[in-house]
Amino acid sequence: EAQVTQNPRYLITVTGKKLTVTCSQNMNHEYMSWYRQDPGLGLRQIYYSMNVEVTDKGDVPEGYKVSRKEKRNFPLILESPSPNQTSLYFCASSLFQGGYEQYFGPGTRLTVT
């Protein structure tokens, strides 16, 4: 089944404790990105990647890192999480950039205390 998977689905952590949210797709997509969803603010892009080893900032990149060492994986790293990073995070992928349909993962609900 073609899908985007994320792990973990739920995570409660404390301020400053490094964490990684994994994202994997099995559709051989070149384009991947991360969004966060917050009440009243909607979904906003954090980082995106057009191909292996090619990443760039989205609208709200502060406090996040990403890497793209393999085509299928695009982990989101929070090196020192803070409470304002409490949010619902979504990974997305599409065949290429440039207007292809984007597929979303199931989401990761992160709480930072």
Place this chain on the structure above:
Amino acid sequence: KQEVTQIPAALSVPEGENLVLNCSFTDSAIYNLQWFRQDPGKGLTSLLLIQSSQREQTSGRLNASLDKSSGRSTLYIAASQPGDSATYLCAVSDTGANSKLTFGKGITLSVRP
């Protein structure tokens, strides 16, 4: 900067009613527009994708139209059912190097039995 607006924020209708959800965007330079469905606390399910060169797309009881010149899209739901209750989000894909999706804040639909 692209802005996507969905009004009203919430809508309640009786079962069986045909309804129209509206979406407007400020910059007509888009690759495509996608309509998504989101159930509470869940991920995003893609409903319909309309490329910028297209006028409409249909899937079952759903029909989405796009008027790029006026910056508007509508999602038509025929014969609504309680199972259609969810939040409906529209998103436009920018024509820049980043295929960022700019999302509206969504319309929360409640279909009463």
